[in-house]
Amino acid sequence: MKTLRKRITKGLTLGIVAALTMLVSCYEALDQEAPFNQELITQDFSSEFIPGEYIVELHPSAVNFRKSDKYEDVQAGMRKLSSEILFRNKISPENLRMVYGHAMDGFSVQLSDQEFEALRKDPRIKHIEQDQVITLSRPNDSTVNNRGGGNGGGNGGNNGGGPKKNNTTEPAPSDPEPTPTEPTPENPESTEPEPTPTEPEPSPEPEPVVSGPSTQEVPWGIKRIGGFTRYTGTNVAFILDTGIELDHPDLNVFVSLGIKIVPDDISTTLSDLHSHGTHVAGIVGAIDNSFGVVGVAAGAPVVPVKIMGDDGRGRVSWAIAGVDYVASVGKPGDVANLSIGASASTTFDNAVINASNKGIWFVTSAGNSADDANNYSPARANGPFLQTVSSMDSSDRMASSSNYGNPPIDWAAPGVSIRSTVLRGGYGSKNGTSMAAPHVAGLRLLGNIRGDGFIKNDKDSTPDPIAHRAN
Ligand SMILES: [Ca+2]
Numbered sequence: 377m378k379t380l381r382k383r384i385t386k387g388l389t390l391g392i393v394a395a396l397t398m399l400v401s402c403y404e405a406l407d408q409e410a411p412f413n414q415e416l417i418t419q420d421f422s423s424e425f426i427p428g429e430y431i432v433e434l435h436p437s438a439v440n441f442r443k444s445d446k447y448e449d450v451q452a453g454m455r456k457l458s459s460e461i462l463f464r465n466k467i468s469p470e471n472l473r474m475v476y477g478h479a480m481d482g483f484s485v486q487l488s489d490q491e492f493e494a495l496r497k498d499p500r501i502k503h504i505e506q507d508q509v510i511t512l513s514r515p516n517d518s519t520v521n522n523r524g525g526g527n528g529g530g531n532g533g534n535n536g537g538g539p540k541k542n543n544t545t546e547p548a549p550s551d552p553e554p555t556p557t558e559p560t561p562e563n564p565e566s567t568e569p570e571p572t573p574t575e576p577e578p579s580p581e582p583e584p585v586v587s588g589p590s591t592q593e594v595p596w597g598i599k600r601i602g603g604f605t606r607y608t609g610t611n612v613a614f615i616l617d618t619g620i621e622l623d624h625p626d627l628n629v630f631v632s633l634g635i636k637i638v639p640d641d642i643s644t645t646l647s648d649l650h651s652h653g654t655h656v657a658g659i660v661g662a663i664d665n666s667f668g669v670v671g672v673a674a675g676a677p678v679v680p681v682k683i684m685g686d687d688g689r690g691r692v693s694w695a696i697a698g699v700d701y702v703a704s705v706g707k708p709g710d711v712a713n714l715s716i717g718a719s720a721s722t723t724f725d726n727a728v729i730n731a732s733n734k735g736i737w738f739v740t741s742a743g744n745s746a747d748d749a750n751n752y753s754p755a756r757a758n759g760p761f762l763q764t765v766s767s768m769d770s771s772d773r774m775a776s777s778s779n780y781g782n783p784p785i786d787w788a789a790p791g792v793s794i795r796s797t798v799l800r801g802g803y804g805s806k807n808g809t810s811m812a813a814p815h816v817a818g819l820r821l822l823g824n825i826r827g828d829g830f831i832k833n834d835k836d837s838t839p840d841p842i843a844h845r846a847n
């Protein structure tokens with residue numbers, strides 16, 4: 377049985393969030409049965425460094441306290457040590473943000489130019505780099521099909537599994553998500569014809585528990601990687617993302633092991649109000665039942681590690697904090713999915729490599745810039761338990777937006793018109809390497825992967841092998 381973890385509620389007040397555009401690890405498209413050969417344009421894959429915000433790595437010899445195995449103890453010890461180091465360099469400990477002690481030793485901090493110069497001369501400091509903002513595209517689940525009765529209706533309690541301590545804050549009444557069937561106005565893909573809703577608006581009348589003939593769909597991507605398998609193991613899948621909708625009836629969310637990394641002024645709930653993380657989680661482990669979709673490792677416990685805000689924005693320093701948490705509470709055989717990325721970051725790479733070397737599979741998206749994946753982190757990182765995944769369509773062709781390059785890419789997986797779980801107990805389709813990575817994460821949860829042929833029209837000279845269940 378897993379150690380129960382309280383979610384972190386201690387938020388760090390963030391000062392400046394600079395104006396920043398950035399990186400799109402997934403582009404969420406209007407699907408509605410779009411032909412697979414009709415690829416939609418994607419946004420550029422870019423990231424933005426944040427002025428005055430830094431990630432600091434300490435020499436291991438600087439760590440002057442004995443580390444216990446407990447996440448909270450190490451957090452407290454590192455917070456004390458980091459504050460002392462700042463204080464001795466005449467920097468206010470109030471500038472301290474995240475602290476790390478498992479995947480790396482260090483912290484993130486706000487510094488003036490003068491403070492930066494002082495701190496970098498401290499012999500305990502191994503490396504300092506500038507923090508970056510990571511941004512996902514806006515939520516636009518244009519093909520959401522809510523189940524009748526709306527959120528929570530007709531849920532027969534099929535979320536068996538992990539202990540569910542739903543002590544998290546309920547979503548704010550002012551739900552930022554647009555009406556499910558309404559494309560976001562700013563969305564660059566919204567020039568596409570507006571999809572016709574395939575289902576009527578949710579009825580105000582509560583509907584009875586779903587029964588009768590199964591309406592469960594097996595998405596094409598699940599079929600392509602060898603079909604789904606009911607998960608019976610004891611490992612879990614950490615979803616480092618925008619959270620996971622905690623009460624989605626088609627997901628087995630391991631709430632008590634989850635953690636909200638993002639500060640309280642960014643989001644107060646562990647649940648997902650964006651939909652990216654919920655979609656990723658469904659690809660890994662949507663439940664095999666009579667409705668919705670089914671994931672690769674059906675019914676596997678999915679653990680929300682909320683490193684991205686409800687607006688789809690995060691920071692490399694928050695992502696590292698999520699990786700640090702997984703390194704602390706994860707066990708060999710667990711899987712961590714990172715469908716995000718940033719410009720090259722040595723610190724981010726090393727944190728992921730260190731955490732994965734504990735025997736925890738880290739699966740990352742290659743990115744959607746039609747560029748060499750070696751320019752992005754953590755996509756470019758390599759290790760025996762680290763997998764980087766490119767995206768292909770249902771004809772085994774590399775997605776036009778997918779990043780390329782071997783190494784680091786280990787596998788190609790389905791990432792075009794991928795149907796999975798979204799907000800309000802609904803279902804929708806998204807595109808991108810964000811959707812390809814969780815196919816491989818699900819496969820790693822089940823065991824070995826074999827190649828089943830190679831993708832067509834790879835952009836480099838080494839066609840990526842297509843990931844498939846080994847047996
Ligand atoms: Ca299902």
Ligand SMILES: [Ca+2]
Nearest residue numbers: 834838839840
């Ligand atoms: Ca390749």
